[in-house]
Amino acid sequence: MRIDRHFTQEGSSPYSSIELKTATSEIRNPDGSIVFQLEGVEVPDSWSQVATDIIAQKYFRKKGVPLALKPVAEKGVPKWLWRNKPVDNAGDDTREYTGETSALQVFDRLAGTWTYWGWKGGYFDTEGDAQAYYDELRYMLANQMCAPNSPQWFNTGLYWAYGINGPAQGHHYVDYKSGKLTRSKSSYEHPQPHACFIQGVGDDLVNEGGIMDLWVREARLFKFGSGTGSNFSSIRGEGEPLSGGGTSSGLMSFLRIGDRAAGAIKSGGTTRRAAKMAPALILNQDR
Numbered sequence: 001m002r003i004d005r006h007f008t009q010e011g012s013s014p015y016s017s018i019e020l021k022t023a024t025s026e027i028r029n030p031d032g033s034i035v036f037q038l039e040g041v042e043v044p045d046s047w048s049q050v051a052t053d054i055i056a057q058k059y060f061r062k063k064g065v066p067l068a069l070k071p072v073a074e075k076g077v078p079k080w081l082w083r084n085k086p087v088d089n090a091g092d093d094t095r096e097y098t099g100e101t102s103a104l105q106v107f108d109r110l111a112g113t114w115t116y117w118g119w120k121g122g123y124f125d126t127e128g129d130a131q132a133y134y135d136e137l138r139y140m141l142a143n144q145m146c147a148p149n150s151p152q153w154f155n156t157g158l159y160w161a162y163g164i165n166g167p168a169q170g171h172h173y174v175d176y177k178s179g180k181l182t183r184s185k186s187s188y189e190h191p192q193p194h195a196c197f198i199q200g201v202g203d204d205l206v207n208e209g210g211i212m213d214l215w216v217r218e219a220r221l222f223k224f225g226s227g228t229g230s231n232f233s234s235i236r237g238e239g240e241p242l243s244g245g246g247t248s249s250g251l252m253s254f255l256r257i258g259d260r261a262a263g264a265i266k267s268g269g270t271t272r273r274a275a276k277m278a279p280a281l282i283l284n285q286d287r
Helices: 049-059 103-120 127-142 150-155 158-162 211-223 251-264
Strands: 020-028 034-044 069-071 084-086 172-174 181-183 196-200 227-231 276-280
Touching: 020 049, 034 049, 034 103, 049 103, 049 150, 084 158, 103 127, 103 150, 103 158, 196 211, 211 227, 211 251
Parallel strands: 196 227, 227 276
Antiparallel strands: 020 034, 069 084, 172 181
């Protein structure tokens, strides 16, 4: 791809023309007690308090951001695009961590990761095109000219920017080299970037693709910031016969489980609750 610059200049920071401010973001209970508070939040001066609250309360990484980072050299990747990892203190495994406090950190990790993936996939004609893509995206994010979906804000760039990772969570991605669907080996190297899902549910209690398996799949989506709807068309109604001789408990009894799960899981691991829909209660004409 060839990327033309429209808002930035080569060799200059995309933030050079943007005034910044510091603000406080908080959530209070009706009785005035504080649920969440973060002072010294750095955002563009043009941002409203609502925009400031959303990025501070929902999308800042609250823990695990190393105070000291070092780049990881990677052959064939420009130095400015190398990913980072934590620096050990005093040569041991003791590391100091904090959370994100600046919107610029978020813009950098998002745009940087997208650029890194694009470079690895061979999308850019030249290194200059990759740099232009990186700068233009950061400028547009800072000026609210574009924005990704919630899971991108939550997950994208945590591995590239900070070296944050964890055990595999059951996600898959398409390998850019082979074009094949591949199971992720970690949490954030290939994170969950998609927002909304409609999941099918088979008329089965415990097997893969069935009713109880749905709650596991939904928990995975909720944890990483996505919402989900479900197509319950195939589930038999209350009182319909079962193969063992009994009768079905009906859909509503199972929906109570899903409702409790959605209310309990903090979407993206922060203050945002999961979104759950059950719009597809379609009558099965064969029953």
